[in-house]
Amino acid sequence: MSQSSTPFDEEEHAVVEEIGSPESLAAVRIDLGRLRSALEELPPHLREVVILREQEGFSYKEIASIVAVPIGTVMSRLARARSRLLARLAGEEGSGT
C-alpha cells in the first residue's frame, strides 16, 4: 500500500530541509568507514529505522509496528536519518538534534 499520502511527522521532519544542496549531495562518495561512524553517531531512534529498512527490508508498515510509532513518524525518521548521513558523508556538520 502506498504511503505517499501519509503526512510526515512535522516535528521530526523539520530538519530534513536543512541539509546541504542537492548538488553537494550528488557529489557524495560513500566511504564505508565514514558511513559506519555516521551510523554510530545517529540517535538510536533514527539508527533503528535505517537498519530495519535498508538492511532488513521491512516495509514502513512493518517498521511502524515493530517500533510502535505511526507510519508518518517512520517516514520522517528515515528522511531525517538519511539527511544526516548524507550531510555527514558530504563533510558537513550534522543538522539538528
Next chain:
Amino acid sequence: MSDGDWKDPGCAEARRLIGLRHDNELDAFESIRVERHLAACESCRNQARSIDLLGSALRDRSLVFDLPEGFAPRAPVSSRGRGARLALPIAASLLAGSLLTLGGLRLVSRTGVSEQSVARDVVAAQIRANLPGHLTDVVSSDRHTVKPWFSGKIDYSPPVFDLSDSGFPLEGGRLDYVGGRTVAALVYRRRQHILGVYVWPAAGSSEPASSTENGFHVLAWTAGGMAFWAVSDIDPTELARLAALIRERTR
C-alpha cells in the same frame, strides 16, 4: 485522467517523495509524477541518486553495525513465509553467523545467500567501481595480462575475453566482494558505459535471468563451472549482447 492530474509536484514535494520512491512505497500515480519531475529536475535527480547510493552502501555486507543498544521490538514480528525472515536478525549477528536473543525474540541467521542479496552486492560493487580510482586493479585490454593477474589472489581462474571486435573492449579487472566472498570482477566498456562482469565458481548451467536494482540492470547465468553476474546502467539489450558474447565462449 487529465493532464491536470499529472501536475508537477514541485521540488519540495518531490524531495519528500524521493525517499518513498527509494523504498518502493509510492503508488503508481505518485511514482509517475515523481519520475516526470526527476526527468526535468537535475537537482532533485541528484538527490534521488544520493539516496540510492546511500541505500546501496548501507546494504554493503562489509558494513557491520548493530541496532541501538537496548533495541527491542515493541511489537511481535511476523514471519514472512518461505523462511525469508524467521525472526528479526541484526546485521552483526548475521555476519557472525550467530544466534542471539534480543527482546524476547530468537534471532536466527539466514542460511545461504539469496539471489536478491547477490544482486544488491554486485550493484553496490558496480557503484563503488564507478567512483574515481575504483574501477580496475589491473588495467589492460590484453586478456593474457588480466587473466594471470588473478592468479594467487583468488583460488580460481576466471574466463577473460577480448571482445573489442564486438564493441566491448576489455578495460581490466579487479577483486571485489560479493555474496560473502572475494570474486573476480572484469570490466568491459561500451562507448561511455562501464559494464562489470562478476565471476565465481558455481555448478550447473542456467539461462540468463534479468533484474534491476537502483537503476542498474543485472543479468545472471551459470555456465562452464562459473556463475556470471553482468551489471551496468547501459541499455539492457546491450548488456544482453555482452552476456551472449561471453556465453558463446564458455559453452
